[in-house]
Amino acid sequence: MPQLVLASASPRRQRLLAQLGLDFLTIPSDIEEGDYAGLHTGLPPAERVTALARAKAEMVARGLSDAIVLGADTIVVCQGQVLGKPASAEEAEAMLSFLSGKSHEVYTGIALVRVPGMIFRQAWERTEVRFRQLSAREIKAYVATGEPLDKAGAYGIQGLGALLVESICGDFFNVVGLPLVRTVALLQEFGIDPWNRT
Numbered sequence: 001m002p003q004l005v006l007a008s009a010s011p012r013r014q015r016l017l018a019q020l021g022l023d024f025l026t027i028p029s030d031i032e033e034g035d036y037a038g039l040h041t042g043l044p045p046a047e048r049v050t051a052l053a054r055a056k057a058e059m060v061a062r063g064l065s066d067a068i069v070l071g072a073d074t075i076v077v078c079q080g081q082v083l084g085k086p087a088s089a090e091e092a093e094a095m096l097s098f099l100s101g102k103s104h105e106v107y108t109g110i111a112l113v114r115v116p117g118m119i120f121r122q123a124w125e126r127t128e129v130r131f132r133q134l135s136a137r138e139i140k141a142y143v144a145t146g147e148p149l150d151k152a153g154a155y156g157i158q159g160l161g162a163l164l165v166e167s168i169c170g171d172f173f174n175v176v177g178l179p180l181v182r183t184v185a186l187l188q189e190f191g192i193d194p195w196n197r198t
């Protein structure tokens with residue numbers, strides 16, 4: 001069986017994949033998301049995240065000879081605006097003020113690349129999240145924790161960011177960065193099955 005490789009620097013994705021009990025290696029892609037995402041700004045969110053997930057997986061797969069590589073990308077979309085990771089505390093505050101009292105969508109794209117052959121599979125998932133009305137004090141205090149800075153939309157639902165959320169409709173794990181049911185469906189297409197470990 002080829003080695004499963006997670007092409008991600010995200011500790012959340014590493015934990016979620018480990019939760020499935022699968023054996024895998026982690027090799028982060030060093031894709032420049034700022035530059036790369038710029039090429040996809042015209043695309044609908046689902047196409048954008050799958051394109052970036054695929055680019056991450058492909059970049060890591062190029063350096064390997066016998067592996068199945070998983071890449072993922074997460075964005076937040078609110079009223080047509082795409083929010084990635086905030087570049088500064090000020091930007092994090094602006095994102096949280098914008099999301100306050102509204103519903104937004106979290107999209108995660110996932111892609112698998114099998115080498116040799118560069119055979120691709122990809123999928124995406126969308127989850128709706130509604131934020132409470134947040135006070136300026138709460139936003140400032142939350143940004144001061146540092147939690148928002150490496151996360152799309154400037155929050156982490158799995159952390160203190162849980163306190164911002166009024167309701168969620170869809171896959172929770174998708175919001176954290178890896179939709180587990182969709183991921184397993186793709187892995188099974190390549191013969192990797194968490195229900196059938198040897």
Ligand SMILES: Cc1cn([C@H]2C[C@H](O)[C@@H](COP(=O)(O)OP(=O)(O)OP(=O)(O)O)O2)c(=O)[nH]c1=O
Nearest residue numbers: 008009010073074151152155156157175176177
């Ligand atoms: C909305 C939300 C996002 N996030 C995270 C998931 C992703 O790690 C991150 C979005 O950034 P991504 O660019 O998708 O991923 P990454 O740069 O962290 O890692 P890599 O590209 O190496 O795979 O935001 C949370 O952890 N919790 C949340 O509630």
